[in-house]
Amino acid sequence: MSTTRTLYRPVGPKELALIEASGWRAFPPRLPEQPIFYPVLNEGYAIQIARDWNVPESGSGFVLRFEVDAAYLARFPVQIVGGREHEELWVPAAELAAFNAHIVGQIEVTQTFGAAVSQD
Template structure:
């Protein structure tokens, strides 16, 4: 088993549908206005985004968890996007296929937040 890093991704229903269509194995290509893929390093931060941003924006929010080979992530510095626990990777859209190739196992939904 390779060394892996567990990442979290808050997402809305449209993106989650594309992940499901992939057999829970990969993230869909970014849209032109999305040059960066932002997986986060802790579930609490992912929960906050899914609940407080995805639900109002798209009617539901989901928290996903997935493992990525550590040696792939080594080339990307961890970014602090706010407070000390608001940590994420900034993966350029053109590297997303390679990230997908380095996912170990399946992408899984850990939490669901429907609109109130």
């Protein structure tokens, strides 16, 4: 029996559209200037990024929630990048396909900030 861990990801509208195109099952490949994929461990931190960074950068921000196989995640140490609530995992971009393969179920939007974007 496999257990999962809930993770969160703040994204802007372009990344959200690519995730939706995957059937809400995978994150898109990183851009060359983005060597790390960083899901975060709590929704409050994801909200801060989506609201305070994604909205000014692209007009809207979204918080995504998803489950990942906990045994697989054990290979990525928790990184603290500010205060204690700023916990994230650093997944090398080259390992994102393997990470996506360990997502259990669908990725879902839990929060929306800024301009409304259709999620049909």
